[in-house]
């Protein structure tokens with residue numbers, strides 16, 4: 001991808017995660033960004049301005065009343081220079097000040113003055129994060145168009161465990177670049193779960209029944225959702241693909257395992273997209289030892305039905321959720337897909353005729369029809385990345 005020549009003003013506030021801002025600065029520079037740093041006084045207790053000055057190659061702004069090196073009004077000059085104003089880590093304090101329009105130090109003054117897009121990556125103690133005051137301030141900022149890179153759960157510096165840990169700096173940098181490139185962040189704040197890939201149903205310790213799904217379609221959806229700001233969980237079967245940046249992956253092998261993983265997570269999702277190809281049947285008995293040749297006799301395998309994951313989840317669905325399924329068909333494509341849409345209580349089904357060249361299994365393109373309860377849209381041959389964006393846009397429109 002082309003290098004972006006843009007200016008990022010990086011605000012650093014006083015939390016233990018302040019040291020991670022050094023790495024974030026470096027990552028942004030590697031993408032061609034010119035980075036200016038503004039620190040709060042408390043941030044200077046964790047990392048010295050000299051560190052950021054050395055890394056950025058620019059003076060670090062801390063004090064509004066310091067005599068400037070030039071006769072520019074410093075906070076206004078920085079506010080104007082920014083193509084993106086990114087605060088990471090952002091404490092509960094700066095979020096509260098921003099929500100109220102308070103400007104009582106260099107950082108809060110500069111961010112109030114900027115007309116550039118603003119992004120915050122909060123990091124704090126779980127109790128502070130969960131506090132209604134913080135959540136209401138975030139909701140206010142979000143309503144005003146501030147991009148929020150939500151913290152993740154984990155062990156916090158204070159010893160507590162829970163939400164409040166600064167998101168991985170590579171993920172923050174990627175969101176920043178996406179905003180600068182104009183990628184819409186229309187899924188920010190939403191949880192999206194995607195299923196991808198095949199299942200394997202064991203016959204004996206060395207053999208299994210599977211299918212030709214490569215996972216490419218599901219991975220493209222997970223990647224696109226993350227780029228558009230969603231918090232993405234990818235339930236993945238055994239495939240040879242790298243998990244997209246910023247996506248949490250959970251692995252399954254059998255249809256029953258997929259059902260277990262999905263059932264325990266589905267209630268907290270806003271959007272569910274089921275691109276996996278789970279086996280409808282499994283062996284009635286899995287042989288404990290390798291099955292031997294039958295000495296000239298036919299080998300008969302008895303298979304029993306697996307649970308239907310989509311139908312089971314469909315019965316759990318609540319009104320605000322949007323569920324999308326796929327239908328891989330070889331004949332009467334639209335009729336079969338319509339039937340699955342209703343039977344599995346889906347809001348949309350993506351029908352692909354897997355007999356067409358450039359569609360379906362293990363290719364980088366697809367030819368699909370998006371069928372909702374109201375209408376259907378047939379798309380031409382597209383890359384799976386493009387199909388993924390179309391599916392997400394349609395799924396989002398079904399929420400409103």
Ligand code: PMT
Pocket residue numbers: 195196197212213214215216217218255274275276277278279280306307308309310311324325326327328329340352354360361362363
């Ligand atoms: O992975 P790729 O190589 O990129 O290929 C993409 C794909 C062809 C696998 C994908 O686009 C696709 O069509 N996935 C669905 C495959 C499938 O299982 O189709 P189906 O018509 O059998 O199932 C319909 C829906 O029910 C699907 O959402 C499926 O996830 C779900 N299902 C199926 C069987 C089952 N036991 N439980 C289910 O939940």
